Amino acid sequence: MLHIARIQCRKLSSQVQLLVTPGKALVDDKVDITVERLAPRQPVTLHARLAEGAARLQSYAHYRADDTGRVIVAKQRSLGGLYSGVDQMGLFWSMQPSPGQKPGFRLRKKDVSTPFLVDLSVHDGHSDVMGDENLPRPRLATKTVERWYLGDRVKRIQVKEGRVRGTLFLPPGDGPFAGVIDIYGSGGGLPEYRAALLASRGFAALALAYFAYDDLPKDISEIDLDYFEEAADWLVSLPYVHSRGVGVLGTSQGGQLALCMAAYMDKVGAAAAVGSPTAVVGAPLPYKDKVFPCVRWIPDRFEVTKEGFINLVNGLEDATKEPGLKACIEVEKAQCPIMFVAGEDDLNVQAVPFANQAIARMKAHGKTNYTLLQYPRSGHLIEPPYTPHCSLFYHNVYDKCILMGGEPKSHAAAQEDSWHKILDLFRKQLDTKCA
Structure with missing residues (x-):
């Protein structure tokens, strides 16, 4: 048989x-x-x-x-x-x-x-x-x-301009293109894949490194916000990039930096923050002649599973009252649209409460230039569409596996929906002046 x-x-x-x-x-x-x-x-x-x-x-x-x-x-x-x-x-x-x-x-x-x-x-x-x-x-x-991730005829150019380190991806043609800066989180290095995909969809996209890469600071606590302004100035100065402002897309710590750029830099035309705190986190952040205070991680609040995995979601100092309140990013100063992308089951950052806190600040100042994309049963790492769900991530800073949260099917739906809305935001805003 x-x-x-x-x-x-x-x-x-x-x-x-x-x-x-x-x-x-x-x-x-x-x-x-x-x-x-x-x-x-x-x-x-x-x-x-x-x-x-x-x-x-x-x-x-x-x-x-x-x-x-x-x-x-x-x-x-x-x-x-x-x-x-x-x-x-x-x-x-x-x-x-x-x-x-x-x-x-x-x-x-x-x-x-x-x-x-x-x-x-x-x-x-x-x-x-x-x-x-x-x-x-x-x-x-x-x-x-x-x-x-890299479309046909998209150019990849290594960037070493002043202090700026990264990779620039350019679509086919002479432009001018809408410019977008892509920033990832506290793992450091230079992830290029999302910037390559942005360029494949028509943007001049700069994958920006900011620590643990080349001659940049070794530790995230050593960065300053002026570096990101230098990157924005450089990108918008290119002859094949629209001069009316750049977009910034950031995930986790990168989203926090995207919000800071939107709040304090007039060359930013739109910002999208994915799974991000809306306060300066971990270390004070210098910018020009000031230093923004931070909320700090409190290791005693970390929850550790029996397998040794870490849940960080309640590990931050409270940013809803002093002294943590002073660390909140002044998003109400932003003149450009801001999109918050938040998973309700994010076990890394309380993304939804943080986003709501930031939106409340904007509302209190009469601002309406915000959008909240809030996704049930979705975790921290909301990536481009059809990326497999990552519920557990080894983090080199902690030398431990960190819980990210989310349920695969719902997380996949969040990735598909948010990606197209982020692209629409940049397409709509970066060819015109911010409202």
């Missing part, structure tokens, strides 16, 4: 077709996945695998072919696996680390000149395929999909 089953599987695998359109796309593009030439009502498992360096991720979903022997992922329900229901991009956002991966892994593209390669395969029947990748599994059909 086993011999007969193998013969049948070989016959099926010679006939079944797996179609993916487009086979090469940006990471925020949707793809159509269709399986054809199955038996009517045949149960199958779709399996996605991604390998990036030492990292391995997988996802799978169960489907049943229709009466014509087809599975159309964008129209048919997943009956089980890592997600259920109709979800065109479920195989991408539901990816999880493969068994044996170290806890705290976060998928980030380190080399944007190469794509993520996602191997898709079709298996007969409904099964859990998340086990050992080395186990032989008969495949009815396979396809490799390219997922890019």
Whole structure:
């Protein structure tokens, strides 16, 4: 009987077709996945695998072919696996680390000149395929999909201008382009992937390093806000960048810096802060002839799970009363639109309360130049669309795994919705003067 089953599987695998359109796309593009030439009502498992360096991720979903022997992922329900229901991009956002991966892994593209390669395969029947990748599994059909952050003809230019260190990404053409500065959080270094994607969507995007990179300060406590003004001045001075202001997109600590730039720098035309405190956090922040005070982390308030993972969400000094109140960023001084992006289940920063506190300051001064995108069951790291949910992140500063919060499907919805609204904000505002 086993011999007969193998013969049948070989016959099926010679006939079944797996179609993916487009086979090469940006990471925020949707793809159509269709399986054809199955038996009517045949149960199958779709399996996605991604390998990036030492990292391995997988996802799978169960489907049943229709009466014509087809599975159309964008129209048919997943009956089980890592997600259920109709979800065109479920195989991408539901990816999880493969068994044996170290806890705290976060998928980030380190080399944007190469794509993520996602191997898709079709298996007969409904099964859990998340086990050992080395186990032989008969495949009815396979396809490799390219997922890019860097679009065709987008230029990548290393930046070393005055104190400014980073990477500038330019869309095809002569411009002028709307300029955006992209800032990440307290891990330091120079993440480039989001800036590359911004340029692929038409912006002149500067991925800005600010510590733990090149000759910049080694520690985040040594930075000053003047550095970010120098970066904004440099970007807006370029002949192929619109001179009417730059956008700033920041996540976590980077969002705090984006808010400071919006509040205190007239060259900022729009700001989006993702999962961010709205007070200066961790260390005082010098700017020109003043020093902004900070709220500090209180390690005794950190919650530690039995696995040794850290929940930081209640670990900050209270910014709603003195002395922490003095550390609040004066967002009411901002003349440009500010977008707050906050997950209700953020276990790293109390993003929603912080955003509401900042909005209350703006309202108290008669300001209406704010938008709050608040997402239920969403965590801290709200990234571009279809990025796998990261609920646990190894943080080099703490040398521990930090809980990020969120539930995969809701977090995925937040990523897709917020990304397009952030792009719309910058497109609308950076070609005109701030209101």
